[in-house]
Amino acid sequence: xxxxxxxxxxxxxxxxxxxxxxxxxxxxxxxxxxxxxxxxxxxxxxxxxxxxxxxxxxxxxxxxxxxxxxxxxxxxxxxxxxxxxxxxxxxxxxxxxxxxxxxxxxxxxxxxxxxxxxxxxxxxxxxxxxxxxxxxxxxxxxxxxxxxxxxxxxxxxxxxxxxxxxxxxxxxxxxxxxxxxxxxxxxxxxxxxxxxxxxxxxxxxxxxxxxxxxxxxxxxxxxxxxxxxxxxxxxxxxxxxxxxxxxxxxxxxxxxxxxxxxxxxxxxxxxxxxxxxxxxxxxxxxxxxxxxxxxxxxxxxxxxxx
Ligand code: UVW
Numbered sequence: 495x496x497x498x499x500x501x502x503x504x505x506x507x508x509x510x511x512x513x514x515x516x517x518x519x520x521x522x523x524x525x526x527x528x529x530x531x532x533x534x535x536x537x538x539x540x541x542x543x544x545x546x547x548x549x550x551x552x553x554x555x556x557x558x559x560x561x562x563x564x565x566x567x568x569x570x571x572x573x574x575x576x577x578x579x580x581x582x583x584x585x586x587x588x589x590x591x592x593x594x595x596x597x598x599x600x601x602x603x604x605x606x607x608x609x610x611x612x613x614x615x616x617x618x619x620x621x622x623x624x625x626x627x628x629x630x631x632x633x634x635x636x637x638x639x640x641x642x643x644x645x646x647x648x649x650x651x652x653x654x655x656x657x658x659x660x661x662x663x664x665x666x667x668x669x670x671x672x673x674x675x676x677x678x679x680x681x682x683x684x685x686x687x688x689x690x691x692x693x694x695x696x697x698x699x700x701x702x703x704x705x706x707x708x709x710x711x712x713x714x715x716x717x718x719x720x721x722x723x724x725x726x727x728x729x730x731x732x733x734x735x736x737x738x739x740x741x742x743x744x745x746x747x748x749x750x751x752x753x754x755x756x757x758x759x760x761x762x763x764x765x766x767x768x769x770x771x772x773x774x775x776x777x778x779x780x781x782x783x784x785x786x787x788x789x790x791x792x793x794x795x796x797x798x799x800x
Contacts, residue, residue: 495604499743502709503751506716509610511753517626519599519609519753521634523721528678532638536778538800542765544682544781545594545795546692553691553728553759554592555701562588590628590791596635596722596783597756599626601790602745609753622788629785631755631792635722638679639779639798642667643766644705645686652686653705658732659683661714673775677719680779682798683707684762688726692761706732712747715754723748724757724796757781757796765798774800 512522546552552561563586570580591597599609600623606614608626617625644659645652647667653659664683668674675681683706691700704727715723723730731744748754769775778799783792 495746496737496740499709499740499747500605502712503747506712506747507751508753509751514610516610516753517599517630518634519755520719520721521631521755523678523719524634524637525678528637532636532778535638535776536799540768540800542768542777542798542800543795544760544762544765544798545793546759546761548586548588548593548793552593553697553700554589555697557701559589559592562586562592588793590786590789590793591758593793594759594761594795595757595791595793596628596631596781597745597749597758598623598628598631598790598792599749599753599755601749601756602742603750604746607750609750618790623790624788627787628783628789628792629787631783632785633782635680635755635782636780637721637778639682639777640673640675640679641682641684641762641765641769641775641777641798642671642675643684643762643769643775645684646766646770650686652689655699655703655705656732656734657685657705658708658736659685659706659711660708661710664711664714671769671775672773675718675720678721679718680781681715681720681723682757682760682762682765682779683723683725683730684766685725685727688759688761688763692763701728703733704728706730707744708732708736709743709747712744712752715748716752720754722755722757724760726760726762728759730756730758760796768800
């Protein structure tokens with residue numbers, strides 16, 4: 495941590511804004527009125543699923559997270575049930591951060607405090623999170639979604655690793671795409687980086703570095719009262735970090751200070767192609783996490799509906 499980062503965190507901090515007991519943060523900005531208005535973005539009934547496949551061939555390298563492994567516990571061949579039916583079951587072993595995911599507000603922190611001032615050592619233990627765990631977002635992430643396609647803005651299939659997306663880039667994408675980002679919106683940012691794994695099959699390169707949001711984007715998101723932000727890379731923010739010696743600084747300010755849930759590894763390519771074709775970069779967006787009690791993140795299959 496640096497003094498400048500602490501100052502930025504203090505400037506953008508939302509602690510207490512939704513009450514001393516709040517555990518949802520900026521998803522509180524998705525009010526019932528916002529949900530009703532967002533429903534108006536559904537015009538054609540086209541549905542885009544933004545989740546990546548969950549299987550052993552996923553993007554994890556195994557260095558600190560592995561890909562999901564699924565096993566059958568019965569195939570239905572074991573026995574016939576009374577009446578003639580048969581049943582198959584399976585179970586899965588996976589890091590909750592292995593695929594398309596939301597980071598809970600307890601996922602990262604500094605100076606022993608979580609979002610809303612909860613002491614981290616007391617509330618994130620080997621048993622899980624007793625504050626700001628992912629189940630608190632279960633009702634909260636459905637509303638207006640906006641895609642900003644920064645790769646398209648820059649005229650490339652994908653941004654290069656280490657490219658820091660700036661607030662000026664976000665403004666330029668809004669202008670180019672004819673869309674605004676406002677209070678209670680969920681912002682999806684396309685870098686094109688997902689294709690490093692999806693098209694090239696290069697998981698080492700996909701996970702090693704990436705284009706992504708710069709730390710300065712925290713102010714942009716805060717000024718617009720964005721409810722949540724997600725991208726098609728694995729960590730949302732640019733890697734390596736712009737300032738040597740810092741690890742995931744945007745995570746720290748968004749999750750811990752602003753209380754903003756972060757989405758990662760969203761597959762935005764099909765949606766982006768459709769948005770480019772019809773010129774409409776807004777949609778209804780629904781992305782409830784799985785209600786793993788005490789979890790610091792959750793896999794999910796977000797939907798954009800036009
Ligand atoms: C880490 O936890 C290191 O990253 P992420 O939030 O991107 O999964």
